[in-house]
Amino acid sequence: MALVDLIADKKFGRELTDAQLTEFAEAAADLSTPDYQLAAMLMAIRLNGMTERETAALTMAMAKTGDMLSPDVGGIPVDKHSTGGVGDTTTLILVPLVAACGGKVVKMSGRGLGHTGGTVDKLESIRGFRTELPEETFLKIAREVGCCVVGQSGELAPADKRLYALRDVTSTVDSIPLIASSIMSKKLAGGAMGIVLDVKIGSGALMKTMEDCLALARAMCDIGRRAGRQMAALITGMDEPLGSHVGNALEVKEAIDTLSGKVKGPLLDVSLALGAQMLLLGGQAKSADEAMDSLQNALQNKSGLNKFKQMIKAQGGDERVTEDTSLLPRAEQVTRLLAEKDGYFSRMNTEQAGLVAQVLGAGRMRKDDVIDPSCGYILFKRIGDYVKAGEVLAEIHHSPAAPIRQAENMLREAMTFDAVKPISQKLIRAQILPDGKEIL
Ligand code: URA
Ligand code: CA
Numbered sequence: 001m002a003l004v005d006l007i008a009d010k011k012f013g014r015e016l017t018d019a020q021l022t023e024f025a026e027a028a029a030d031l032s033t034p035d036y037q038l039a040a041m042l043m044a045i046r047l048n049g050m051t052e053r054e055t056a057a058l059t060m061a062m063a064k065t066g067d068m069l070s071p072d073v074g075g076i077p078v079d080k081h082s083t084g085g086v087g088d089t090t091t092l093i094l095v096p097l098v099a100a101c102g103g104k105v106v107k108m109s110g111r112g113l114g115h116t117g118g119t120v121d122k123l124e125s126i127r128g129f130r131t132e133l134p135e136e137t138f139l140k141i142a143r144e145v146g147c148c149v150v151g152q153s154g155e156l157a158p159a160d161k162r163l164y165a166l167r168d169v170t171s172t173v174d175s176i177p178l179i180a181s182s183i184m185s186k187k188l189a190g191g192a193m194g195i196v197l198d199v200k201i202g203s204g205a206l207m208k209t210m211e212d213c214l215a216l217a218r219a220m221c222d223i224g225r226r227a228g229r230q231m232a233a234l235i236t237g238m239d240e241p242l243g244s245h246v247g248n249a250l251e252v253k254e255a256i257d258t259l260s261g262k263v264k265g266p267l268l269d270v271s272l273a274l275g276a277q278m279l280l281l282g283g284q285a286k287s288a289d290e291a292m293d294s295l296q297n298a299l300q301n302k303s304g305l306n307k308f309k310q311m312i313k314a315q316g317g318d319e320r321v322t323e324d325t326s327l328l329p330r331a332e333q334v335t336r337l338l339a340e341k342d343g344y345f346s347r348m349n350t351e352q353a354g355l356v357a358q359v360l361g362a363g364r365m366r367k368d369d370v371i372d373p374s375c376g377y378i379l380f381k382r383i384g385d386y387v388k389a390g391e392v393l394a395e396i397h398h399s400p401a402a403p404i405r406q407a408e409n410m411l412r413e414a415m416t417f418d419a420v421k422p423i424s425q426k427l428i429r430a431q432i433l434p435d436g437k438e439i440l
Contacts, residue, residue, distance in 0.1 A: 003027055003037045010044035018057040025061035028159035035166060042163065042172040050177040055219060056226040058177075062185035063227075065159040069135075069191035073142040075104035078282040079192035080274055081183060083207065083216070085200045086354040087241030087379075089267060091119045091149070092255035094275035096307035099146030100298035101275075101291075103282040106142045107149040108156070108190045117248050117363060117371050120151045125249035125329055125373035129317030141314045146307060148315065157185040176212065180219035187224070194230040194281025196274050197221070201429060202239035204350025210235070214430060214440075221432050232277040233432040236270050237425055240348040240383050243267035247362045247376015247397065249328040256325050259305040266382075266427050272296070273428055280434055329374040331397035335404055337377075339387045343417035348383060352414040359410065360402050372399060377411065384424055387417065 006020050016024075024041060027033040050058065071077050078098070082088055095105050109119035109131075117124075120131045131151040133141075141148040160182050167173045167182075187195050199207065199217045207213045217233040224231040236242075244265075245254035257263040258271070276291035285291035298304040305322055313319040321327045357363060361372035377396045381387055394411060398404055431439040 003033065003041070007037065007041050007044055010041060010048055013048045015051055016054055018053075018061075021054060021058040022061040022064075025058060025065055025159045028062070028162050029065035038163065039166050039170045039172075042167055042170060042178065045178060046172040046175040049175075052219070052222050052226075055177040055181055056223045059181040059184045059188065059223045060227055062157050062159040062163075062181060063188040066157050066189055067155040068189055069156075071106050071139055071142065071191045073104040073106060073139060075102075076193045076282045077104050077106050077142075077191060078194040078196070078278045079105065079107060079187060079190060080196045080198065080278060081187055082198040083183075083200050083205065085238040085242055086204045086350050086357075087243040087246045087251065087267070088200075088238075089122070089243050089245070089251040089255045089258075090198065090271040090274055092122065092252065092308070093258050093268065093271040093304075094278065095147045095149060096259065096311060097271070097295050097298050097304035098275050098278045098282070098284075099311075100303040100307045101279055101294040102284045103146065103279055104142060105147040105278070106138065106190070106192070107147070108152045108186075109149055110152050119149060121371055121373075122248045122251050123149060123315075123317070125252055126312055126317040126321050127327070129312060130315050133315070141311070145310045145314050147311050149311070152186065156189045160185045176215050176219055179206075180216060180223060184220050184223045184227075188227050188229070192229065194278065195224050195232075196277040196281065197231070197233040198270070198274055199233060199235045200238035201235055202237050202350065203348060204241070204354060205238040210429065217430075217432055221436075225436075230281045230434055231432070232281060232434045234270075234273055234277070234428055235430040236273075237266075237427050237429060238350060239425060240350055241353060241379060242270060244379045244382075245376065246353070246357045246379070247360070248371060248373040249330070250376040250378060250397065252321070253325040253328055256305070256308070256322055259299070259308055259322075260302070261299060269427055277434070331372075331374040332400055333398055333404075335396045335398065335408065336392050337394040337396060337408055337411055339389050339391045339393050339417075340412075341389050341417065343387060343419060344421045345381045345383055345385045345387055345415060346418040346420075346422040347416040349414040349416075352410055356407050356411045356414065359407050360396070360398050372402075375399060375402060377407075384422055386421075
């Protein structure tokens with residue numbers, strides 16, 4: 001069938017067959033297909049939507065345009081995916097904790113554009129840490145240590161790579177079936193048999209409403225189940241950075257401090273909740289309570305921290321950082337941001353707070369930008385705190401060349417103070433459990 005006829009079918013709102021969707025996915029991976037035809041199809045999907053069956057068929061077809069891994073790690077491989085937030089270091093905390101409880105995690109993470117680097121960039125702030133490893137090496141590490149975090153290989157879902165780039169410039173990012181198929185094509189290709197999703201909601205999230213978050217979470221769980229994978233999803237708050245540290249080396253430090261038991265709070269709480277679902281999917285626990293107990297144990301007896309140390313060593317990094325975080329890159333200058341007046345910290349523009357890190361040099365605006373691992377900031381206040389004029393709101397870590405005035409102004413503007421205490425929001429807003437039950 002000619003691609004133009006496929007586009008016409010979707011334009012008229014007709015349901016596409018599995019064969020047609022496979023044709024479209026293959027056309028997307030074929031460099032001889034013109035961008036304009038792919039773009040027209042993306043817009044037709046954006047406007048007319050897709051059924052669950054269509055979405056699942058497109059996703060599987062996109063996954064199959066590249067390598068389909070089936071990692072032999074001596075257990076059920078489990079993975080976690082977050083739709084992205086600020087100060088979200090859950091991966092670095094839950095991956096070693098889950099491994100310490102017997103789980104097997106092969107995590108393929110993007111480098112990505114954005115306010116701070118991806119997980120891979122964070123880990124690369126550890127001297128010597130290698131994220132580009134041959135497949136047999138990372139599988140060996142996953143088998144022996146229980147976890148390994150590597151960069152995403154170019155062969156995973158090439159159709160998505162092309163479509164995602166086109167969506168960015170054709171106003172077709174905001175489509176739940178397209179987001180779900182984009183994310184899940186890479187996850188299915190990566191070979192995880194149990195996948196836990198962290199769908200963020202709030203001022204720093206891709207999705208701003210509960211309705212959209214639930215629709216996306218359900219769509220992704222549905223795709224995964226149709227492909228024979230076990231799925232669970234949490235919808236978690238992103239109304240302020242999850243941890244207090246934002247920036248690559250700073251986030252590694254916070255992860256180590258958390259694994260050492262020195263730091264508690266929302267970052268740990270979300271990491272444990274996601275980790276518990278991973279243990280359920282991986283078969284290491286029979287109930288959420290049992291999973292939570294194991295994770296708490298791994299935290300208390302430092303076996304999670306020890307796993308992180310083993311993983312860093314196996315991936316060529318300086319594992320001494322787990323005992324001495326001062327070995328991480330440190331910024332030359334620290335500038336304190338002080339409160340100008342008394343009041344309750346009531347709201348945060350978290351998207352803008354993310355951009356502050358980017359302005360300082362923690363993230364990439366273009367694909368080949370070089371990241372400064374040492375820069376970022378530490379927040380000393382959380383939403384709901386009462387703040388007095390002159391108190392330290394944040395410590396900005398930066399190089400002498402960074403536009404510190406701009407960063408200070410942006411961070412100050414991102415924080416709103418009020419006379420009344422804001423209503424506190426739950427951190428975990430909803431859950432889709434492995435058996436499909438929903439806790440709303
Ligand atoms: N992340 C992805 O990989 N794809 C999307 O479409 C959105 C977020
Ligand atoms: Ca992402």
